[in-house]
Amino acid sequence: MSYNKEQDEMRVGVVQEVLRIIDIDALADSASRTLRRWGPVIAEYIADGRDQLDLVDIVERHCAEEHGLDGVRAKLFVRLVYLMYQLDIVEDVAVVAWHNRALKKADVDQELVRALEPFVDGLNESDDSDDESDDGSDDGTEEGSDESE
Numbered sequence: 001m002s003y004n005k006e007q008d009e010m011r012v013g014v015v016q017e018v019l020r021i022i023d024i025d026a027l028a029d030s031a032s033r034t035l036r037r038w039g040p041v042i043a044e045y046i047a048d049g050r051d052q053l054d055l056v057d058i059v060e061r062h063c064a065e066e067h068g069l070d071g072v073r074a075k076l077f078v079r080l081v082y083l084m085y086q087l088d089i090v091e092d093v094a095v096v097a098w099h100n101r102a103l104k105k106a107d108v109d110q111e112l113v114r115a116l117e118p119f120v121d122g123l124n125e126s127d128d129s130d131d132e133s134d135d136g137s138d139d140g141t142e143e144g145s146d147e148s149e
Helices: 005-021 024-043 049-065 073-086 092-102 109-149
Strands: none
Touching: 005 024, 005 049, 024 073, 049 073, 049 092, 049 109, 073 092, 073 109, 092 109
8 A cells, every 4th residue: 555644644633633532540441442433543543564653653652741640651551452453453463563673663662662562562472472372273173074975
């Protein structure tokens, strides 16, 4: 897909406005309710993996720079990324790629990167176990089916 500056600017604006709706005092419930309601709108501005990486960048910048988030920045960031993953706005490969890239960047809040590590580790473990079960179950299932017929 070709680069579309207007689409990128709209994505930033929409995501920033949605994130401002979240009530920090009721973080878990408010973040969930807000993204369930507005997630489909955000998803309209996500066309590919690059857009997904950009989306996580926007969320990271919001959590790193927004005043009044002291003490909950990391929790909010992880919660938002997790919800975007659960709502299929970002894919696991995008979350892992963003994390790997962010580890090497000086302009990314490393506290937020570290806070995301358990989630990324879980995604990596899930991918590893899926690969192992796919490898084993495909061979066993096919052989079992052939023998019983």
